[in-house]
Amino acid sequence: MSTTIYYFTGTGNSLKVAKDLSGTLEEAKLVQICRKNIDNIDSDLSEKIGFVFPVYFSGLPIMVKEFLEKLQINKNAYIFAVATFGAGSGISVKQIENILNKKGAKLSASFGIAMPGNYLVMYSPYSEEKQQQRFxxxxxxxxxxxxxxxxxxxxxxxxxxxxxxxxxxxxxxxxPNDKDKNFWTDERCNGCGTCSKICPANNIKIIEGKPKWQHSCELCVGCIQWCPQEAIQYKKSTVKRGRYHHPNIKVIELFQSHRD
Ligand SMILES: Cc1cc2nc3c(=O)[nH]c(=O)nc-3n(C[C@H](O)[C@H](O)[C@H](O)COP(=O)(O)O)c2cc1C
Known part of the structure; x- marks a missing residue:
């Protein structure tokens, strides 16, 4: 049976879940939801289709919504959704159901997995102990x-x-789009470009050796969390906070599919 699992991720939690699930299913194809893939979207005739995503503000990341709306899907497929979150799945599953129903398709099953919350703009990373419990x-x-x-x-x-x-x-x-005006870099930024390479929205350009956000931000916080120098800040709130990304995901895994 052909299976495709689509995932969106900022800090790797949802990719970890998608990879773990795909490891249990034969011939599962993993596809990242990112700007480049939305612009070149194919129809999906798989018999089993999954969506793995983080919950943002109680619902779906804007890009996941857009992707679901554009994707032509096999209406008879077994379709499942897996939300990752710090506290709860909110209305994300209902949103997916509504989008699928409009296409004449149906959500067969949904699941939620609590992972470390990553919304650094509001809070510090979870303690090491709490992270390990969630893993x-x-x-x-x-x-x-x-x-x-x-x-x-x-x-x-x-x-x-x-x-x-x-x-x-x-x-x-x-x-989220123009919330990126609140990002800035401190003196540790060496223009390495990691932020630009991992941004699923292709929203960061390196200009004169520094990142410049282009106001189509998803607020996935990948840039701030993965910066090797910890040089990216959001307003003043993040200056004294640590950083988080899933320890079993390598930054290069986020480079792969959305770059030319
Ligand atoms: C902008 C933003 C908003 C978030 N809102 C919620 C929320 O409403 N409820 C919740 O439980 N977690 C929320 N979170 C936490 C993430 O859903 C959670 O950490 C998720 O596992 C991150 O997945 P990722 O590593 O694949 O990006 C939010 C995170 C971000 C960046």
Whole structure:
């Protein structure tokens, strides 16, 4: 059975989950959701299709929404979604269901996996101990989820009206594009270009040896989290904070598919 797993990631949590799942499924193809792939989108005739993504402001990253809306999909496929998050999946699954339903397709199953929260703009990285707890839990969750997906088992989801209303309210305030005007570099920036290479939105140009954000930001915080010099800051709040990215994902894995 042909399987494609699409993933969006800023700091590697969702890529780790996507890789772990693909390892349990035969012939699973992993495809990154990024600007370049959206602009060259193919239709997907796979029999099993998965989406793995981080939750932003209770909902989907803007690019994931755009990707789902544009993707022509095999309507009879077994389709599953896996949200990664710090606290909860919010309305992200409902958003996917709505998009698929408009295409005449159906979400067969959805799952949520708690990972270290990465929203450095608001809080410091989790302690090493808490990160390790989440990584262990992730492995346990994959162990539970994998056979469900492998056997195409459908799972009914319960909807909580109050939680949905709160989620909708939070998501309305998610307008990431020009939030990148708050990024700046300190004296440690050596123009290495890592930020530009990993940006899934192709939103960072290196001009005269320094990154310049182009205002089509997804706020994935990959640039600030992966900078080898820790030279990127967001307003003043990040100056004294540590940095986080998934320890089992190499930065080069984020370079791969979206660069020419
Ligand atoms: C802009 C932004 C908003 C976020 N909003 C939420 C949220 O509403 N709820 C939540 O539980 N986690 C939230 N998070 C945390 C991420 O969903 C979580 O850390 C995720 O696993 C990151 O995945 P990644 O490493 O693949 O990018 C947010 C992170 C970012 C960067």
């Amino acid at each position: 262990k839990k992730e492995e346990e969750e994959i162990f539970k989820i994998a056979p469900i997906i492998k056997d195409n088992i459908a799972i009914n989801k319960n909807s909580n009206l109050i939680a949905n209303a709160i989620g909708e309210f939070i998501y309305k305030n998610f307008k």
